[in-house]
Amino acid sequence: MREVEGCAFPTRDKPVALLCELPELAAIGDDVWREALSVSEVITCPAGTKLIECGSSADKFVIVLQGVVKVYETCENGREISLYRVNSGQVCVLTLTRLLLRSNRCAQAMAEQDVRLLAMPPEYFNRLLAESEAFRSYLMRSMAHCITDVIQLTAQVSFKHLDLRLAQLIRKLSSQETGSRICCTHQTIANELGTTREVVSRLLKELEHSGHIKLNRGSIEILDREKLEDLCLG
């Protein structure tokens, strides 16, 4: 696992260029926001970097400028479940909750793609909250979205059978690809769904037997998309 590398803004116009592409952030025009940006760092992390180690301190307020951060939970026996994604322009609410509660409670975050993060000193976070209405509105909506996303996931995990959640995940992954082939391991799928590789492999084999998919080494091919859609309806 690589280390997070921090660097001051290489040039003054770079963060502005990044922010221009993020409408919600670009809309925050206050002086205090510009001042906060000038003292913030842009941190670049390659895909796979663990951003929050269980037990480590989180002492900055973090916004994702580019790329995607996956927030996930693990248990003692190594199983994982993905909780939510932080996309570009969004607050890393997990870091914020750790900052607010001064807690080291275990949830983890990893750069799923190469990411650029804005890391702001917490005193500027407090000033922004006090002085910028646009920032407050942005932040409150971010936290509210995070809460509803995690509640929705809890309901899915509780109410939906794993085979249905697997079919829906395959559909989602295939919508991100151009062809009918998804490149991912059974372990990656298990980590997404909060189960074991063995269970995923068994369920995938059942989907192969029923003609929905074909399993190849390191990839899954969708054979009958219509049949898969029917399955996703539950």
Add this chain to the structure above:
Amino acid sequence: MREVEGCAFPTRDKPVALLCELPELAAIGDDVWREALSVSEVITCPAGTKLIECGSSADKFVIVLQGVVKVYETCENGREISLYRVNSGQVCVLTLTRLLLRSNRCAQAMAEQDVRLLAMPPEYFNRLLAESEAFRSYLMRSMAHCITDVIQLTAQVSFKHLDLRLAQLIRKLSSQETGSRICCTHQTIANELGTTREVVSRLLKELEHSGHIKLNRGSIEILDREKLEDLCLG
């Protein structure tokens, strides 16, 4: 299901008396907070009142002053899972997210005991957020706690077998009783854990066969507390 009944403060000193017992709220001393209280309503609801109907509008900022509100999620076939409890002195974060996102996404809330709620016009919520540092701090911590609680639940639902979660729930319920008898139906337990009554009845029978508990009509008696504690360790 009973209707929520609203009433203006019956007397001026009543909310103050209620707030005095809630240290986090009593600590907010700002003028804007006192002003906000003077325009807020205290709503009294008996246990069992549904506070947020799926699809209804939530147009006030709500704090629980007395009693406990259960926030839960339901699915089409009627199954339920408890997400978290809002205790006295806490913000109803669910109402707040609905207010912030102007969304009718489905999660529901019910008075688990008789409750008294403080219902504040949203414009005062915004003023408090802008003008009161103590309120901001209280609110941000409330939202952060809600997020970590729901994340913790998601992890439990994903990683822990239902028989373990059932044993832990029995232990928790028995810690709230004086004797070794818990009065609750199998359906109540099912709704707490996000499963069906049939599954709960089957698992309870297994616990009875193994000598952990004895099942009576409408109650569960703990026969061997030490054995139950061992089971809760997983």
